[in-house]
Amino acid sequence: KACINCHIMEDRYNGWIAGSHANAATCSDCHLPHDNVVHKYFVKGENGLMHALKFTTGWHPENIEARPVSLAITNEACLSCHGALTEDIRHPGTSEDGEVFDCVRCHSGVGH
Numbered sequence: 001k002a003c004i005n006c007h008i009m010e011d012r013y014n015g016w017i018a019g020s021h022a023n024a025a026t027c028s029d030c031h032l033p034h035d036n037v038v039h040k041y042f043v044k045g046e047n048g049l050m051h052a053l054k055f056t057t058g059w060h061p062e063n064i065e066a067r068p069v070s071l072a073i074t075n076e077a078c079l080s081c082h083g084a085l086t087e088d089i090r091h092p093g094t095s096e097d098g099e100v101f102d103c104v105r106c107h108s109g110v111g112h
Contacts, residue, residue: 015112078103
């Protein structure tokens with residue numbers, strides 16, 4: 001419920017409630033790291049500070065986009081649950097293109 005204190009997050013929350021992850025994952029499960037508790041609370045604090053600053057000052061775009069570090073954390077969260085299922089289809093990139101086909105590239109709308 002803390003995530004929807006800002007009206008701009010209501011659509012995301014409503015999408016999560018209506019989606020397949022509502023009964024399986026919370027916001028924190030997908031948007032915070034799982035590697036250790038210190039990293040988890042560091043990211044939670046940094047995200048909270050950035051959100052408070054941007055929403056208080058109004059310095060945010062109308063269409064919010066995740067920072068690259070947030071996308072990486074979300075991708076790792078996807079793999080913590082779905083890694084074994086997707087192992088054969090993930091593309092780590094090649095030395096020629098360096099492009100990585102990760103979860104959030106194709107499934108950016110999953111979850112909300």
